[in-house]
Amino acid sequence: GGGGGKGKSDSLRYEYDDHYFLTDPREFIYEFFPLQSEWQLLRTSISLRDFEELPFVRSLFFRYGLYFPDTNTKAVMYTDQTGAATVRIAMPVNMQSSLIFHYNLKLYDGDGDMFDSVSLKRFVMQSVVDNVVSFRVHAPAAAEFLLDIFANSVTPREYLTGEPMKFKSVCKFKIVCSELHTVMVPLPDCASGEWGPVKATRLFGLVPITHPDALIFAGKDLEIQFRMSKPLTDFMSTLHKNGADEKKLSKCVTHRIIDEDIVSFVINFPEEGQYGFDVYTREISAPSLGGASDHRPHSPNIRAPPSSGRNNKCLLTHCCKYLINSSKRN
Numbered sequence: 100g101g102g103g104g105k106g107k108s109d110s111l112r113y114e115y116d117d118h119y120f121l122t123d124p125r126e127f128i129y130e131f132f133p134l135q136s137e138w139q140l141l142r143t144s145i146s147l148r149d150f151e152e153l154p155f156v157r158s159l160f161f162r163y164g165l166y167f168p169d170t171n172t173k174a175v176m177y178t179d180q181t182g183a184a185t186v187r188i189a190m191p192v193n194m195q196s197s198l199i200f201h202y203n204l205k206l207y208d209g210d211g212d213m214f215d216s217v218s219l220k221r222f223v224m225q226s227v228v229d230n231v232v233s234f235r236v237h238a239p240a241a242a243e244f245l246l247d248i249f250a251n252s253v254t255p256r257e258y259l260t261g262e263p264m265k266f267k268s269v270c271k272f273k274i275v276c277s278e279l280h281t282v283m284v285p286l287p288d289c290a291s292g293e294w295g296p297v298k299a300t301r302l303f304g305l306v307p308i309t310h311p312d313a314l315i316f317a318g319k320d321l322e323i324q325f326r327m328s329k330p331l332t333d334f335m336s337t338l339h340k341n342g343a344d345e346k347k348l349s350k351c352v353t354h355r356i357i358d359e360d361i362v363s364f365v366i367n368f369p370e371e372g373q374y375g376f377d378v379y380t381r382e383i384s385a386p387s388l389g390g391a392s393d394h395r396p397h398s399p400n401i402r403a404p405p406s407s408g409r410n411n412k413c414l415l416t417h418c419c420k421y422l423i424n425s426s427k428r429n
Contacts, residue, residue: 118158126161129153160269163198163250164191168231176246178276182238182283186246186272189231196301197252200225200232201266201292207243207273214239214285221285224422226313227297238276239283246272255302259382259416287339287375290417296325299419303380304328308361315423323364323376323421324357330383334362335415339375352376368425376423379415 118126124140136144152173168189178184190198204219205212212219217239223246224235236246249266258264292298295313299305308324315321338348347369354364368374 116158118161123161129156154270154272156270157268159250159267163194163252163269165189165250165269175273175275176236178236178238178274178279180278181281182276182279184236184238184274184276186234186236186248187231188234188248188270192230194252195230197254199251199253199258199264199266201249201251202234203247203249204236204274205245205247207245217285219244220291221288222283224286224313225293226295227293228295228312232293236274237283238274238279239285241276241279244274244276246274248272258302261414261416284341284373286422287341287373289337289339289375289377289420292417292420294420294422296419296421299325299378302416303331303382303418305331305362305380305418310421313422315421316429317366317368317423317425318427318429319368319425321366321368321423321425323366325362327360327362331362331380332383333381333415335379336364337377337379338366339377340372343369348374366423368423371426372424374423374425376421377417378419380418381415 127140132147132150133139139145152175154167154172154174166189167187169187172186176184176186188200202220202223202225203212204223206219214222219239222237222239224233224237226233226235234246234248236244238244247268248270250269251264251266253264293313296305296307296311299307304327305325306328308326310323315323334354336352336354337345338352339345340348351367351369352364354362356362364376364378366374366376
């Protein structure tokens with residue numbers, strides 16, 4: 100554009116990428132299909148149809164040593180009768196402590212990322228078990244969606260500085276829901292990113308004692324315990340439920356420290372249903388920070404509550420969240 104104004108193209112950056120120099124043929128085939136099959140340089144050549152079904156991956160996918168543990172992971176994933184489809188990505192063991200994933204879901208045709216004024220991100224559940232990160236999509240309607248998966252390699256120390264992180268795309272999938280027989284409700288409106296306690300262990304050395312999985316089935320009451328492998332302070336938690344008043348829900352949770360190294364959260368659910376439970380904390384050595392809280396796509400920081408006896412200047416970092424189904428039957 101004229102007048103010295105910055106055009107939109109300024110956000111596009113070209114970078115040197117040595118992935119395409121002496122590339123392993125098994126990786127090259129994901130992006131390029133030679134017209135002469137012998138130039139695939141593979142032990143067993145693949146057909147054009149096979150090539151077109153391969154997932155769309157970026158060079159970073161291979162740089163991080165990622166791979167698909169399921170043989171049925173294709174460029175286009177079809178949902179089951181409940182509108183669900185799962186994409187699983189495995190990472191090498193040496194990357195488990197540093198790789199952080201993120202995702203975006205939008206309508207395939209166009210840029211729409213909302214459904215009934217709710218972010219489509221809330222129809223995806225991201226969780227980590229061992230070295231596999233799963234993205235379970237629950238399509239809210241019979242439509243086609245684009246699932247974009249991002250990653251970044253950062254040390255916990257870098258992560259906790261509060262600097263904004265740049266996530267880069269590692270792979271994309273078209274999610275097709277041709278028919279839907281059930282009504283999909285969005286996940287509770289928690290902090291974005293992965294579900295489950297793995298993040299708490301990775302960032303803060305907070306080890307789950309009672310609940311190692313992201314999904315919890317509970318009765319009317321629930322106690323969640325963690326062991327601190329290093330000193331942490333100013334724990335805070337928030338409870339979320341679709342359509343519920345969060346101020347009222349905040350009165351349903353208490354926490355206490357037991358024997359100096361165990362933190363216990365007790366939740367009394369006011370009614371049956373699905374809840375999201377966020378936990379925030381900080382290291383004792385972490386500096387008190389002024390300024391506004393930093394809403395990065397993955398780890399929003401939050402102000403310590405005034406009741407913590409501080410001048411309300413320290414920021415707490417989101418360390419994990421659980422999805423809890425509370426029912427009298429449990």
